Amino acid sequence: xxxxxxxxxxxxxxxxxxxxxxxxxxxxxxxxxxxxxxxxxxxxxxxxxxxxxxxxxxxxxxxxxxxxxxxxxxxxxxxxxxxxxxxxxxxxxxxxxxxxxxxxxxxxxxxxxx
Amino acid sequence: xxxxxxxxxxxxxxxxxxxxxxxxxxxxxxxxxxxxxxxxxxxxxxxxxxxxxxxxxxxxxxxxxxxxxxxxxxxxxxxxxxxxxxxxxxxxxxxxxxxxxxxxxxxxxxxxxx
Numbered sequence: 001x002x003x004x005x006x007x008x009x010x011x012x013x014x015x016x017x018x019x020x021x022x023x024x025x026x027x028x029x030x031x032x033x034x035x036x037x038x039x040x041x042x043x044x045x046x047x048x049x050x051x052x053x054x055x056x057x058x059x060x061x062x063x064x065x066x067x068x069x070x071x072x073x074x075x076x077x078x079x080x081x082x083x084x085x086x087x088x089x090x091x092x093x094x095x096x097x098x099x100x101x102x103x104x105x106x107x108x109x110x111x112x113x114x
Numbered sequence: 115x116x117x118x119x120x121x122x123x124x125x126x127x128x129x130x131x132x133x134x135x136x137x138x139x140x141x142x143x144x145x146x147x148x149x150x151x152x153x154x155x156x157x158x159x160x161x162x163x164x165x166x167x168x169x170x171x172x173x174x175x176x177x178x179x180x181x182x183x184x185x186x187x188x189x190x191x192x193x194x195x196x197x198x199x200x201x202x203x204x205x206x207x208x209x210x211x212x213x214x215x216x217x218x219x220x221x222x223x224x225x226x227x228x
Binding site for chain 2: 004006034036041042043044045046049090092101102103104105106107
């Protein structure tokens with residue numbers, strides 16, 4: 001079965017600093033990969049997704065992620081963090097023929113210091 | 115925002131009582147899902163539906179049942195609520211089976227079982 005690991009439970013960065021959130025997945029074939037963001041008391045919003053093709057994908061709010069098959073990783077990056085980026089971030093994997101059932105990581109809580 | 119409405123948004127119930135959560139969509143998406151979100155676990159799939167009257171179990175289905183009599187409505191029932199079912203419940207919808215489309219999430223229902 002597929003699985004997702006987000007090794008960092010909490011991350012704190014200063015506003016304007018760069019950000020990288022780590023995500024590793026386990027799946028036997030090429031997965032579909034997603035990053036979602038959740039603000040307090042809200043549902044999940046899709047930041048970006050990877051299905052195939054270019055391994056560097058661009059998303060909303062200035063985020064990007066890079067799929068590295070050799071490392072089974074799909075890390076999320078942003079060159080300059082804004083205070084409004086403080087939220088919880090979830091990496092998820094979907095599988096072919098899986099009914100779009102997503103398996104989520106445990107999330108990374110991002111705090112932004114002003 | 116995708117047209118997904120969860121009701122109620124908050125509920126407190128007593129151990130042993132039945133509880134039904136409702137998810138209503140206006141997008142005419144075929145696939146609907148119930149997830150629960152708990153600290154340290156991310157989101158875990160409870161049940162999902164791939165059409166009217168077609169449902170299947172997810173990874174944490176024990177103690178839960180679902181029904182889908184109309185495309186737009188997906189009900190989650192806790193037959194006899196337990197404290198371990200205290201959680202935030204999210205409904206999601208998706209268009210495609212293959213996994214290469216995103217899932218859209220509702221705002222969540224916070225359930226407390228006392």
